[in-house]
Amino acid sequence: MSHGLLPYTVEVVPDADGLTSRAGLPLVLETMRALGLPRVIREQVRVRERQSGYTEVAKIEALVLLLAAGGDCLDDIAVLQGDGGLGRLLGRRFPSADTLRHFLYACHDEQLIAQAQAQRPPDRVAYIPAENAALQGLGRVTTALVHQVAAQGRSTTATLDHDATIQESHKREALPHYNGGRGYQPTAVYWVEQDLVVADEYRDGNVGAGMETLPLIRRAFASLPFTVTTYAFRADTACYDERTLQWLADPARPGGPRGRIGFTVGADMTAQLHAVCAAVPEARWALFEERPDETVHCAEVEFTPGDWPKLAEPLRYVALRIRQKQGQLFASRADTKYLALVSNRWELPPAALLRWHWQKAGTIELVHDITKNELGAAVPPCGRFGANAAWYRLSLLTYNVLSALKSLALPPALSTARPKRLRFTLFTLAGRLVTHARQLVLRVSAAAERLAGLIAARARLALVAQALPAG
Template identity: 30%
Template sequence: MCDQKTIINGVKQTMTQGVLPFKYEEEKSQTGITALASLPVYLDLAKVIGLSKSIQKHLKIRENSQGWTDPQMVLSLVLLNLAGGDCVEDLKILEADEGFCEILRKSEMQGLKRKVRRALERRWRKEKKRSVPSPSAAFRYLSEFHDTEQEKTRDQTKIKAFIPRPNDHLKGLVQINKDMCAGLNTVNPKKTATLDMDATLIESSKQNARYCYKGFKSYQPLNTWWYEQGVILHTEFRDGNVPAGFEQLRVFKKSLDCLPENVEKIKLRSDTAGYQHDLLKYCETGESERFGRIEFAIGCDVTRSFKIAVAQVPDSEWQPIYKDKNGKRMKTGSEWAEVCFVPNELCHSKNAPEYRYLAKRQLLEEQSPLPGMEDPKLPLPFPTMQMVEKRYKVFGVVTNIGYEEMNGEDLIHWLHERCGKSEEVHAVMKDDLAGGKLPSADFGENAAWWWIMILALNLNVMMKKLALDPSMEATRMKRIRFSIINIPGRIIKRSRNLFLRLSKGHPSYVVLVEARKRIAMLNGVWEPSG
């Protein structure tokens, strides 16, 4: 055991620090050691994509103030997300990493003219000692995104679903993300954007949080994910009591406004929350001036009238759904069929759009009962119906994609592609990054925290797509941290340069050097939108 001498009541006593033969001691001087040896590579990427310039352009909170600038504030919170911090207080841990802070200080001044460097130094009345903002400074900064007038409107209105109007600062975060997406589509161009819209619940005990449909307090942001690029194109932070489909057309239009100029075609996928007839009509009739008609596949409500139409489908018209497993085509146990169905909402107009409806069914007897649902009299958490003395789980789809363009089985597979991926992205937001732990009882502060988490998420996606080995593109954030970010290193100063030294033979050394080379090649190619 490792012993330690301690004076208690004037008497020296030997105390054991632990049961194993080692003990912790504090360095007697700053050593330049960092536990985040690879986090500076994200500073490289942020520099090349002009993230600081975009923040400076679209956020004016600290423009004429003393102390921390807008880029310093936002980048510190982005880096906090990437490093694994999940609350504002974790900025203290980031500040305690002397080696990383040394690189951060050096990086902030790199390439700046002397006049600009002097102006940054004059923002501080006293000598600047910190490298990242303190938690109290970060809280004050986040409070600028909250609009108290909107909260007064919330209290006055009797409307259950209320979405506070974002102030100019929150709109600035939208524009920053738009710049990032535009730059990504410049170096990795995609002419088609398949947009997956989905909401996620963030459980919260905050005083002002509202109860969601599942019965607990939460917030429920509505996210638009760009499938081809793997980034969040747009998000709208919402209270937990706001239904996912509430004003979805308005959010969809905002998402379209965030797309880069070189995108030519749009496709939309959504669950039943997107089954809004104003949204379907907008897509089918080509009301978008820029994109015209938009193809979609959306889950439809399994209403009583829809069940009647499904029951009229002859058993011979139900076709099996297959999946590929180890190169073989195997039945999944589910079947699909075209359904002749016109919803009541469209019956009153001769000029109403016509859509294609499909149904998917799965025999319940082939499934094991859900935990707690063994009693056949209990209601199931999904639509069911009786057909030919058999009970089926039923799922509906509405689309404007024609028969000749995509058969029913392929269309159902295409729609279901969004399911697993959107759930994975939501898990990354809330578990791997800081989206699952909101900092405040004020709506605007939480909305800003969520948006900054999105910037960190998309920056990491760009790192995997543009700088890391292609084999790492599907790697989860926690794996990226373990294998790349959270590795030890020592900062060495020599000839006015900084050297970040890793342990000999560390497998991440080659990965990091190659990543920096790829990032350097992007310099001058990256063209964010104006």
């Protein structure tokens, strides 16, 4: 025996379907089915040219399982294909990587890209292509999931957080982004109270986060269930656009819910706004927080953006003054920096409003972190824009499925678990498959079941499925 090796040998046996190293992974598929997603997929996503072969349901389920299991490229499906016991539990074989790749290709349309290029203004380089029917269908699957999960508790409040992120890519088709690299810059909108992504829009890297933000925001609010009666919205300076602000502030807004949307949006620090902030008397600045190298104060400032309608509700501006300690300077060579946000929420003191706005860092920004680092969203699969958009949307759908699994079926100890924790604790359980009285039985150790709660989770999902409408 070589030094350093444990006292056993490895023996390779013929492939068998009596064992699996992923006994908990079928919960992901069972969550999708308990929420009625197969029916929605059949109705909304149609790309097959022939009736033979894998259905759209089988392909989307396989992609979600792949991402949930930790795969970050299509070729990783071979790992799941190699788990014969998993295939037996699922009652199917996994599609090949090529089959899944062609499904993603069906979400791409060169004509829509050419149309977007032709319709852009002469002075603009960037454009946002329309989505084809298959990609739109995937979006409706997400909306259906959101409605089904929200129906479990009849949610009445929706705080939507908006943010863009960068996907680095070295594909030839990837375009330069503002950080100096190349890639894509998708945007997502997240429902805080439900831990669900409600809408997304895929963009090339050269499309600024502030370009045409309102269509996605409208779509996000339109995706909410009718039970929601209280609305809120948070975003960074990408949404500091007069058209977007007017829509948010208008209780009779076109294409959106009636009534108030309480919002905060980061304000562009224009020369005019900077001058207003700098002119605030010292006595009006209130201490916000002391940092190791900075002192931060906040104050109300009077400012009106652009051609703000005279009859519209006035907006509230809250400024931050950040001063370096001990003679340090910012990159601008000044020792003082100003930030500001705009809001229609007058009921909160300035400090409370700022803290409410900054909670966004632990919501949508965390979603970007999880989807990119744990659910495959950081790696666009190819150079086709629509295929990459579908992959990103499927990553967000996987996030939502795992969120639903946690809220509807898993024990409280796993309610905030990230995907890597779910894999370690639940998805990668070892199991033995046997047949007893013509019934397939999955055997897991008592110790593993105590940690994972697999039996109880399946029972809870069965109750959710029973509540689905017939058909």
